[in-house]
Amino acid sequence: MKVFDKYILKSFLEPFLATFFVVLFVLVMQSLWLAFDEIAGKGIDIFFILKFLVYLALMLTPTALPIGILLSSIMALGNLSENYEMAAIKSAGISLKRVIRPLIFLILFISALNFVFLNNIYPWATLKQKNLYLNMKKKKPALALVPGAFNTDIPGYSIKFEEKYGEEDNLLKNVQIADLSQSKGKIKVITAQKGIISTEEGSKYMTLTLENGNYYEEHINKSMQPKDRAKMPASKATFKTYTINIDISSFNDDDKLDDEKIKEHHGMLSIVQLDSISKVNKIKYDEYTKNQADYFFNILEAKKLYKYPDSLIDTKLDSVILNNFTTYNKSIVLNESIQLLKRTIDHNKNQKISFKDKRKLLNLYDHEIYYRISFSLACLVLFFIGAPLGSIIRKGGFGLPMIMAIIIFVIYFFISKLGGNLSEESAISALFGSWLSTLILLPFGILLTRRATQGMGIFNIDSVLDNIQKLFNKTGNKTTNL
Template sequence: MKILDKYILKSFLVPFIATFLIVLFVLVMQALWQAFENIAGKGISVIFILKFLYYTTLMIIPQALPIGVLLSSIMALGNLGENYEFAAAKSAGVSLQRLVRPIGILAIALSGLNFLFLNNVFPYANQKQRNLYLNIKKKKPALALVPGSFNADIPGYQIKFDEKYGEEENLLKKVLIYDLTSNRGNQKVITAESGKIVTEEGSRYMTFILYNGNYYEEHVKTARTTLKRKKMAASSATFKEYEFNIDIGDTLDEGQLDSINSATLPMMLTLEEIKDTIPKLKINYDEVLELRAKNIYISTYAKDLYKYPDSLVNKSLDSITIDNFELQEKITILNSALTKSTRVVSTLNNNLDSIKWNRKMVNFYDTEYYNRVAFSLSCVILFFIGAPLGSIIRKGGFGLPMILAIAVYVLYFFTNTFGKNLAEESSISSMLGSWISAILMIPFAILLTNRATKDKGIFNLNSFLQPVTNFFKKILPKKGN
């Protein structure tokens, strides 16, 4: 390796390592801060927090790498320009392309590393972190319950309360519990002014202790009429204190918080696994559409509509079918058609959410598949933006390069997220949604590289105004003529 290449790589690697670690630290702390409300003061062990930070770090590395490459490339080339080293290299016959070649090769290698992380480490960390949350909620069930809405995390029960407070947030206000364990609807209802949740370490039961409430239970609920149901046996009572246990299953031993092996989302799968899953989802979606279409076809009696041979057509009949009937028959036919049409529209509306969800799941997997490849190339794309940008501004340090890097990455990340959202909603194809940020950024990278190679600024106002000025000079008469 030549001395120049070593120097250029050193100029890049020193700020790259610093910026990468800083960005990684900031993003990990941001993730921890977002989760802090759910884990602070809940008796969560240090082991949990350390594992959470470890998996979060692995998940954020693919996002921090492109930012580090972008910022360090601006800083490295900016420092060379600011110290006139870039001008000295050009005077010695070293072009910009030759100067940044070692950094470009390194950026390609970092893109390859980013792809390996996205395809192998990222799914692993995502799966482990999700299971970490699921298991900590199983060990601390009170964490899984959210105030203000019905909670169905505990099988067989619907639990709602207005507020959760206390040091361990296990004290409740205005409690409403539906016991659905009998599989016969809301036969058992419990309400209370207040209550608390008690769970002993290692126990498979969660204990509810409720205060000042009511208990109601219907013992039988098989009669069809309201009158008969009212005559059936039921019991109700008020209480000052009521205690009952809910079986929440076996808890996990300490140190096995992330032991469950559940991978149900595309972020938890490798590219090969996503590729194997997509055909199954598409087959399932096609079957749903086919079933819905078949139901509509049958309910509208469309199979009874068929063409008669010309020899069997009654020429005396009016071509407008409805005009062949009397007034009362027309009313009956139209009412029947309206009822069936209303029923079909109602069926379509009822199935619309289900169909949209199935389609969205297919799009979700498709988008994740293409985005893994597209985002892994972000190191190369952002390098070819950062390197010429640094050589143009000729300013090193963390000031201006940091501002430019943030602006470029926010634009890149925003278009990437915007494209993914459009693809998930079927507004555009999954491939276009995943590659839209690259499609927008690559021309910008080419423009910057071209202007940096020709030693021009980002925007030369004269180059835009001169053709306009020359045009008006030609068409406007000169003074004195």
């Protein structure tokens, strides 16, 4: 490799590594912030939080790569132009195409690497992250007894106390406990002057020892009427010490956070798996549409339609024939026809939703297959926009290049989502929807590359002003001739 190529690669890789990790960090923090409300306050171990962040980083790496390439290409070529290195390179007879040639091979390698990542690591990370996030959301909040309020987090119990004190904050003052475990209402109430909480490490039970209190319980059946409850006996007693063992295993179910219940989400599958499931879904979809067509064919008795000519078109309906039917019989025929039509319309409405959902699912899998290929090549497309753009604007650093990179990628991302939504609704094909953003931005990349190669700006202001001047001159000459 020539020294020149090494220098160009170094000029690109230094800002690329910096921008890639910065963008990845921002994307991970944004996703974590959105999920924070769902997982905060549940006593989740830091180990699972770190696993969640690692899975998020692996999922967002394919998105951070194109942004990093776009931003670093603008910065690298902008720095070369700003420091007059590009002018020196051109004066030596080296064209822009020769300058970016080693970078093109590097971007092709990164695009291939991004495709391998999307097809192998991304599905695995999505499987782990989505299941872990779902299990975190379902996990019960961490047990935290608050003084002065009824604590109902523990299943089957309602606990209230005035004050929590002691070195370990495990002593309670003026405790009131309602045992609701039998689902019969508040029929067992325990009060005590003092309570002591003790839990052994690793135990699934919390021991609550009450001192100097009263015990009250009503002996009723669940099926009793409210008026019969007053006639039933009740138990009442006082105690010096009373112990309650409360099951708190549901608050320490970290072993269930790794459960994998969702496995067929389109983001969790490789291209081969997506294609296999898509083929199966297409067979089911064809069978479904055929069954619906047969249903309408049979309910409308289409076999008999050809036997009866349309009397309203070929011949006039003879009023004498209608006179043979009574008004009651005519109303029966009309009502049955109306009811048949209503049933068909209602069936149509109900099946329309099912038909649309099946078609959407089919389009979703097809779009995901093509999108992973097109998104891998997004690195190359965005490079051919960023590199000539940096050469033209002649500005390095994080200022203007960052703004332009964000604007360009937002446009690319918006068009990608638009293509995905349109293909999902069957407005366009899945293939066209997945390549829509690439097809729209690729001509701009070619145009910018040509203008940068020819040493031209993005817009030739002088040419535009000359054309406007010529237009005014022609208009003035025509007015003079008149």
